Amino acid sequence: MTDEPLIYDLSSAGRRGVRPPLPQFEPVDPSTVLPASELRSELPLPEASEIDVMRHFLRLSHKNHSVDTDMYPLGSCTMKYNPKVNEVTARIPGLADIHPSQPTETAQGALELIFELEALLAAITGFPAVSTQPAAGSQGELCGLLSILAWHESRGETRTQVLVPDSAHGTNPATGTMSGLEVISLPTADDGGIDLQNLEESLGPGVAAIMLTLPSTLGLFERRILEVIELVHAAGAQVYCDGANMNAMLGRVRPADLGIDVMHLNLHKTFSTPHGGGGPGAGALAVQAHLEPFLPEPRVVRNGDAFALAGSSATSIGRVHSHLGNFGNLVRAYTYIRSLGAEGLREAADDAVLNANYLRASLSDDYDLPYDRICMHEVVLAGTRQRRLGVRTLDIAKRLIDYGIHPPTIYFPIIVDEALMIEPTETESRESLDNFIDVMRRIAREAESEPDKLHDAPVNAPVRRLDEVTANRRPNVRRVPESGD
């Protein structure tokens, strides 16, 4: 694939792109209403034609892999099919062309949608209260920890630590820090679960919460979950569940039933809203009744047949979003849940888990399996056997690219050497999984007989491996304007 120039390189002085609307009003000369010092003289934007802009972004798009191109088994990311009907509903004018400041009387449909979505998420997770305000999972985590702190505070307690298993996603400890907490790492037990003894020892009076991931990032359901929760609660701390992996549990278990206190959901994972090359997502927060007073404000409430935004509350942790979160994605997630219904949700979990186990069973001859037991929606393999042949997990990943498949998540969870974290999701067919298995086996053979094929990979991608070191040492993060621009 050829180099695509920067949009700036498609610029030519005086060239016009898309025309703005015809002026509706007699123009007001800016210099008559604004001091000269407030006005800019230069506006160094490109000047490209409409056709060149269209072609540029079209050709760039061709350099991307996507769910709609082929399998995208990124562990922890739930790269399931993004239903096309969601894109239709999110664009219904009455749901897209509405302004966040319009009176609630003129946005009853939007408020009802949020209210109903929160109710559906409550039904699915078992928690009595949900807020869809957080813009993504990480922001949900922040809200969750702040709510827990507020709850402790409401009981006159000050707690300053949070326990985070060493297998956790990086955002968990990062959120701990943003919440002003000291992050204490918990080692993982041999079976991939939590080490109860270690947990007990760590549960001092300063511990505000533990952040669990369920199923864990190892793709395993914590067998001692009830004991864990009991211990934590006995120590006066709260159980936060990172719900990024909810896809494994739909209709199979409601996390609230286990005794979890608070949990975030990644609507862009479990509930099919697209990832968009990195975002936007939507990260709902679900809590038990005792934490409800602390949820972000404003909350959508129902008064009889009408919906409203509840006024400022003394207990709430406050706002985390300018408005009501990533509403467009709430429309998509709502569409998805209504499209599947209760049965479909459970079917999704079932197929997601079956698909992952099928990969586990089919690949365990060729790759090491650090935790050899039934997994949930994802399976973590290790490239340790291949490392002995001088081939790293990175090489395996890059070789997958040559076969047109996106690599799994690699080197995470960090506690697994040479980790390959594979999440097929329920929307891959058996044929698609068989193709993946076939390619993975071929790569295992290549690692033995032709390791350089892996070292040199990818060769069939728009670019080969990149020089990331220089990129970090001498960051070039914007096009530097040429003089005269």
Add this chain to the structure above:
Amino acid sequence: MTDEPLIYDLSSAGRRGVRPPLPQFEPVDPSTVLPASELRSELPLPEASEIDVMRHFLRLSHKNHSVDTDMYPLGSCTMKYNPKVNEVTARIPGLADIHPSQPTETAQGALELIFELEALLAAITGFPAVSTQPAAGSQGELCGLLSILAWHESRGETRTQVLVPDSAHGTNPATGTMSGLEVISLPTADDGGIDLQNLEESLGPGVAAIMLTLPSTLGLFERRILEVIELVHAAGAQVYCDGANMNAMLGRVRPADLGIDVMHLNLHKTFSTPHGGGGPGAGALAVQAHLEPFLPEPRVVRNGDAFALAGSSATSIGRVHSHLGNFGNLVRAYTYIRSLGAEGLREAADDAVLNANYLRASLSDDYDLPYDRICMHEVVLAGTRQRRLGVRTLDIAKRLIDYGIHPPTIYFPIIVDEALMIEPTETESRESLDNFIDVMRRIAREAESEPDKLHDAPVNAPVRRLDEVTANRRPNVRRVPESGD
């Protein structure tokens, strides 16, 4: 690029695709209302999942070149930018979700649009009457010849021949035959124009019409156009103009002013409606007043402020379309004309002609130029110099593919040996033309020094050259159902 299986190969017994709507009514068992003999037992359609269908067609699309990918300089095809706003207007519910049989009182906006579009096309071409019913240029031609025959008949004349220059597009003689006429080919003069003497000799009393292309398929404006028309009229025949090349004339000349009697327009060329991989198009027919009574029915008429469909007329050639033509494309063409305005239309012609002449001037050192004079919107080169090196025009075309550019039209017009018919259109920038020139020059060098690079081309496309001979000898034009399907 890897092979994409057939959609049938993605099928698996019992697999579900997109779900139909929920049943609204108590089901009626078909066998209770239709005799068993009327019902089918087998329906051998594929059974594929939604994600597989989406991926299949997405991956297929990646195997196409398109205007939005890069330059597409197909002569005679006017592959200009298809404005994105056209796709918006054609999807406005009030213009898309309307039924052809709804009462005209409930379709006033649609009728007004057709009426106004016909008026705009009349203004652009100079003809007093236009019908937008024909679905494409070729159907417009048929309407044109049938109108001419009806006119002759209305004057008590029976004429059975049509003159068609040997440079004409194949559809012109084919239309002659479909109109029941004998097609007489006119040789092209040395300067690329019509040989007046030969024309005079051919213009016997049986000649119903001449079909001219203006500018001609050689990209040349007929310098003797007025004399030609005078001669034809003097012989009692009519002048049909193939208006596929109207893009060269917008705002520069109205064909009706020259004395042409009837002309079709390809709205999918000049007026920017997309080609869609082969269609649909829209082929308006424009005529002088004496031919108006013969236009296809029904016609859109204005009565005061209201629009209506005129009833059946005794003189019309009749319907050529189930309804009112390719309405969706009429919306696009109307959008385009209103987007450009009079000035923009002329600017389009100007840039189209300038771009073609720029290519002519820039490539004439490296390729033969059979007609060395100022051209209009397209330039015809000849690969004759390269043929002496053992390289054919076909090879040059295929080599262009390796450089990511769609080849020009080749071996047409058939009167030019090794023809390369290049129509850049106005929407290519100078940079894009310079790139094309550069590649064409490089190919000319390769033809001299590395002819096998051309013989082997393409090597950078989804497939290499195809076995067309076997395809024709033993046609495989559908997937043959497997037994048990």
Add this chain to the structure above:
Amino acid sequence: MSYAPNTDADRAAMLRAVGVESIDDLFVDIPVRHRDPTLDVPPALPETDVIRHLQALGARNVTSESLPSFLGAGFYRHFVPALVDQQLLRSEWYTAYTPYQPEMAQGTLQAMYEFQSLVCDLTGMDVSNASLYDGASALAEAVLLCRGLTRRPRVVIADSVHPAYRSVTATYTSALDVDLQVVPAAIRDGTSLRPDVQPMVEAIDDQTSCVVIQRPDFLGMVIDPDPVVEAAREHGARVVVVVGDPVSLGLLAAPGDLGADIVVGELRSLAGPPAYGGPGAGMFAVRSQLIRRVPGRIAGRTVDLDGKNAFVLTLQTREQHIRRERATSNITTNQALVTLGATITLSALGRRGLREIAQQSLSAAHRAAEALADVGAVIATDAPYFNEFAVHAPEGAAARLDRLRRDGSVLAGVDLGCVAPEFDDLILVAATELTTTEDVEALASAWARTQ
């Protein structure tokens, strides 16, 4: 404003390269007195303004969202999955040309091949082309094919074939030596409407090149074609079957299995909303013996130099760009993008989906008839039907339809006077899987109110 990227500086440099002073110098071949007319075209409108203008035009049309609609008559509102339009909006599809350079058009070519295969599967035929303009011109081309094949002058066509298709066929054959004979295929008996194939059977003779029937016919009826097919066989005439609604093929016997030599029809309803009647796509499928007489493009499967599977336009010697005046037709541009939409819809619905929407359409129509009968309407159709039937309107169809619309706020159907003047007291009512119970309630209550 013309979407042209070049700036004045670009133009000046290019003019220098061409060796002329001004753009005017490029137009010297145009007779001077006709050069540079003033065009009576309003000034340019940017996107926002042109969209507003077209929205205003659109607002003057009634849509199926604004009024319950039972309009069919050859154009049906069927379910088209959301993914279809998202594919059709992909530049790689809609901004590509005809696949004359197969190496750069494998996407379009393979999709064409799949389309042809799906059409063959649905119709039970051997060969499909890549489309003609619409159902009407497809019928006209079928008639022309039979004429060329048999060299016989007569065409026997049932009056229950779509009247516009008959008209277009008349236009296409007007300059040729063809004798189109429209034969009654339904009879009125008081308020009821019954099929009668006898006149058709009798009209077929040894000068008949082909006989044309429609299934479901324009009046909605599904009639046993055997007598007509047998008569045709007996006289060496070809059988052309028009498919009334492609969705009916989800349920009804394939025309190929009933003896059709050529099957034609309109596929729009598989690709998108009715768009005021166009662009549609004409289906055209034949038995294998007729392959070299087929009009229009055909994609074929082959291999490339490396033996890799590939697709290409095939049998191009039938076509105008090679064969010129001896081509099978003058058609060039066809309706490719619409057939792509139909291909994706059929792929996405699949076997069960198509059957289900066919069944739902049938149920909806029969339940609508019941609801009308319940409020006292007389259902005229006295024959099996699929998703369309006739209702009797004693005061005349036109008048009743007008009242149903104005006083009852429903588009209740089509005046069958367009088929034959004696049917002008019949209203053709269609329903599909998109017809809702509310629609049917609205129809019945409007009928009751306007009784």
Add this chain to the structure above:
Amino acid sequence: MSYAPNTDADRAAMLRAVGVESIDDLFVDIPVRHRDPTLDVPPALPETDVIRHLQALGARNVTSESLPSFLGAGFYRHFVPALVDQQLLRSEWYTAYTPYQPEMAQGTLQAMYEFQSLVCDLTGMDVSNASLYDGASALAEAVLLCRGLTRRPRVVIADSVHPAYRSVTATYTSALDVDLQVVPAAIRDGTSLRPDVQPMVEAIDDQTSCVVIQRPDFLGMVIDPDPVVEAAREHGARVVVVVGDPVSLGLLAAPGDLGADIVVGELRSLAGPPAYGGPGAGMFAVRSQLIRRVPGRIAGRTVDLDGKNAFVLTLQTREQHIRRERATSNITTNQALVTLGATITLSALGRRGLREIAQQSLSAAHRAAEALADVGAVIATDAPYFNEFAVHAPEGAAARLDRLRRDGSVLAGVDLGCVAPEFDDLILVAATELTTTEDVEALASAWARTQ
């Protein structure tokens, strides 16, 4: 129905391969008494039905098509060219993940790099990240950055900064040692509203980590920032500038040129309709010295093994997935697709286009103010403004807005009581290039009628 392709036969074969009897056997780790709850979720709706349901919800919202709207307050209805949404609907963009495997994500990465470049050009800053959630959290992160950088506790924030941004900043800093001080920046003088930077200048001291101002500010005013910037410099505090409407940068001096250390803002209006406030995209740009403290993703330019130009996520050691509890922020998913939309809009409008829509917005607002004044309204804003101004409503903003909507059928603006209680008789009115003369006429006549 779950979009899962596998059939029961597939499942059976896979279960065999896994070596279990049933799918239930895969869930044995779940405590048995909590297994397999019944979910109170309504049954599945196919596409057609779910679209109908959401259309019905949508119909209960008022849109800018149904009522003329002058709502702004941080979310503006600006012109987004048609090509933008057609690009955003391309699967290659919207169904891709974060570009962690750069070889398969060069499209997203290059677009990110171009986005960052455009933001730098617009703001006059050196470095932009690839987005934060929205304008509000971008401000919160800016404040956290300054706190980490200076280790000073105080933040001085003008009350003319978007109130929701202030609230979110308060939430983000609530568990940390930050003293947020909201300082009045505008004064009421009867019915008029004027800027007053003096309190801001006085609030800045040696314990101030940063000072936050907005341009145009939430009240619409464009105020000379020099005194505040100078005071900040003097005390070693950083200057954070919130951009009120990114389109204003087509006309107004770049914050970088005015002394900003960090520039934040909301970019939604460059990418699509307001969507009830989200997804938007938070802009975040800094001076080059701060690059290693920036939260969120950054794309960088590099080369591949063959020396070919390429793009990659860079400086990832700032981020949570590498640095965990020592990351600059916890942000992971950002608002990539919205920034892609903004990137395409800015590319398509280009230099002249952005300037023109900025100028038109300014004209529209000033003409709207004239029209209101002509019918007797008192324009409160007594300062230069861009496209938003305050009108005095003696009976209170809320009551007047209600009447303007109910009796006048216009959404006339936002109640400024949200900034400070003493502003609750002021209405904030915004206009843009999409405001029509009819809209302004409707506003003026509604005002006159509700006087």
